[in-house]
Amino acid sequence: MRKSNFVQLLACCLLVPLFLVGCSKNGQKITIVGSSALQPLIEQAGNDYHLAHLNSNIVVQGGGSGTGLSQVQAGAVEVGTSDVFAETQKGIDAQKLKDYPVAIVGIVPIANKAVGIKNLSKKQLADIFTGKIKNWHEVGGKNLPIIVINRSRGSGTRSTFEDLILNGKDAINSQEQDSNGSVKKIVNSTPGTISYISFPYANDQNIQKISINHVVPDNKNIPSNKWPLWSYEHMYTKGKPNKATAAFIDYVLSPKVQKEVVPKIGYLSINEMKVVRDSQNKVSKIRN
Incomplete structure (x- = not known):
């Protein structure tokens, strides 16, 4: 290879990575x-x-x-x-x-399927999360202690749930998780648990979505506020x-x-x- 051609080839090889870096910096x-x-x-x-x-x-x-x-x-x-x-x-x-x-995102209470419950009144749901109801048999379910799983403080989902269901009251002290995904995983695998997640995460057949006052948690019920x-x-x-x-x-x-x-x-x-x-x-x- 002639020296001039080699120098040109070497220069091109050096310019290619410089060009790529320049492109990445422009973004x-x-x-x-x-x-x-x-x-x-x-x-x-x-x-x-x-x-x-x-x-x-x-x-x-x-x-x-x-x-x-x-x-x-x-x-x-x-x-x-x-x-x-x-x-x-x-x-x-x-x-x-x-x-x-x-x-707009819907939020749905979820429970482990072993609890035997598909519907709760708003008052029952509030009483569970404030610690007044402690066993599933009190609301027609299995004889299982209720284990509340909450979202971490600072969670917008938690703030919305407490404002709309607990009327601004704090839930009982319980295990807290910092994401919808971790909540779903725990409820799925732990008998007696209850929590809440946003609709996009509630597509797991191994968890029980809970209706409120017999209103089904569905996007069709949100625009009119039927699902509040x-x-x-x-x-x-x-x-x-x-x-x-x-x-x-x-x-x-x-x-x-x-x-x-x-x-x-x-x-x-x-x-x-x-x-x-x-x-x-x-x-x-x-x-x-």
Whole structure:
């Protein structure tokens, strides 16, 4: 090989990795942290978005709504996801955050199948989680001690459950888990257990979904508030988002995601609701 050709080849070989590194640096990293209830949707949307925008770099993590809100307020992440309104959380200045409601998620009480119960009244459910009812036979089930599994403090799912079912009262001290997935795994394998998870995680035939006042936990019952245990899923940014983050949020709110991805994973589009709920959990009908 002639020396000049060798030098040219060597130069090309050196330029290729430099070009690839340059491409990786051009992509704007978007870190999204918070609600485990919203995590499946954002992960799927992030994967789909990347296929259409190969230079994008979207990192999605859980940790709970409290973590998401505190992290985005501190400027540590581009987006904090939450099941609850930022203004309801201590230590969060909601005026500094921009709210993007992107979906509706249902929440369902679940129990180990061995308890022998498929329906509870709202009062019975509240009495179980506040410790007044301690055995399943008290509500028509098997003679088994009730084991309450709760979500960790800071969980938006827990806040919603306690506000809507316990009327703001705290549940009894019990084992706590920091994600929907870990709750489902424990309830599945431990006799006597009861807890609650978001609808997208409730697709396991080995757990018993509990109706409330004989209303079936189904997305069809949420838009009219017939099934009242639901919450908005929020994406929060600290002030106006940067261009890359704004583009991804626009994608999540696009008709493609709202009509196709949202229902496929188990959520409801915000466009389907016939009622609205404010930060104080007051519900009003949407005017046509």
